Amino acid sequence: MKKYQVVGIGNALVDVLWECPDAFLAEHSIEKGIMQLTDLASGAQLYDQIGAAKEISGGSAANTIAGIAHLGGRTAYVGKVKDDQLGAIFAHDLRAQGADYDTPLASKDHEAETGRCIVLVTPDGERSMNTYLGVTEFLSPSDIDEGQMAEAEWIYLEGYRFDGAESHAAFEKAIAACKGAGGKVSLTLSDPFCVDRHRDAFRQMIRDHVDLLFCNRAEMLSMYQTDSFEGALSEAASEVEIVACTDSENGAHVLNGAGRWHAPAMPVQIVDATGAGDLFAGAFLWGLTNDHDLEACGRMGCIAAAEVISHIGARSEADLKQVFADKGLI
Structure with a gap:
């Protein structure tokens, strides 16, 4: 048995979560529902404009790894922080x-x-992310422990990290070490604008190395540059x-060769959409590495x-294993 079920690699950020009215977004020219990058000065200025906020370790892959750990999975994370106050908060x-x-x-x-991500949560539960990458942008191959990657059943790569100059090489090193030891590779596309910035690199990695692709409808359509959701799904499944x-409210689609399953969304009042996709991936990977079938993995992900969207923040507050048991999934 390998030491880790999943090792994630991504942007190590401290999430700063604040509930705000839609007017605040308009006032600060922030596009609703997406992630936009900021420099330190702009990020500091925005931080000064918000009220009392919740600050926790974050970043997409870190949220996924925290979700797997919550479920009792054997897991680890790779992402760069500085030896400063926020770095200590993140690590602890x-x-x-x-x-x-x-x-x-x-x-x-x-x-x-x-790095830090100011997550502005509007009354409809939508989140608009303003991200200062900081030192996490400088993740390099030297930060990748090949022995750790070899001890992973799966590695989980965060699409946002494609914005780093040396991250592609870091991913390549991690993939080689993991696959060389019989492990597998999963990738999340993260954001349609991220896909637009790095489509060619994503496509090459997907074709050559990825065993499990996580995405949402918008990212899927952006990746395959089509208006046909079914066509994009079919193309992805061929690769x-x-x-x-x-x-979203239509649940999730899971494809494996000729097999296909639909997992229904769970009815819930949306309070904060932060982490929905991250926790979907975490629960899915936990299910997969604990030998549950793909239909069950999809249902676990939707649950x-x-x-996570029923409350503020991207950390589970319920005992998910108990919820899975109550639903007859474990």
Whole structure:
């Protein structure tokens, strides 16, 4: 048995969550429902404009790994933070979830700071993310422990990290070490605008290395540059062993070769959509690495997504294993 079921690699950020009216977005020219990158000055200025907020370790893959750890999975995370106050918050919070975290810290004299994402949550539950990447942008191949990757049944790669200059090489190193030891690779596309920025690199990685692709409808359509959702799903399924595509209130579609399953969305009052896709992936991977079938994995993912959007923040507040048991899934 390998030491880890899943090792995630992504943007190590401290999430700053604040509930705001739609007018605040308009006032600050923030496009609703997407992630946009900011520099340190802009991020600091926006931070000064918000009220009391909730601050926890975040970043898409970190949320997924925290979700797997919550379920009792053997998991670890790789992402760069600085030896500063926010870096300490990030490391302590993630380890407290039960995940291993040993990525070397950027030094105190590094010109950048630990990254942070200001997540503005409007009354409809939609989240608009304003991200200062900071030192996480400098994740490099030297931060990848090949022995750790070899000890992973799966690695989970965050699409947002494609924005880093050396991250592609870091991903390549991780993939080689994992696959060389018989492991498998999963990738999340993260955001349709991220896909637009890096489509060619994504396509090559998907064709050459990815065994499990996570995405939502918008990301899927962007990746395959089509208005046909069914056509995009079919094309993805021809390139990847397993495709898990979420579709908001329509649930999720899971494809494996000629097989296809639909997992219904769970009815819930949306409070904060932050982390829905991240927790879907976490529950799906936990199910997969614990030998549950793909239909059950999809259902687990939808249950976890519904739970996390029912409250503020991207951490599960319910005992998901008990919920899965109550639904007859475990």
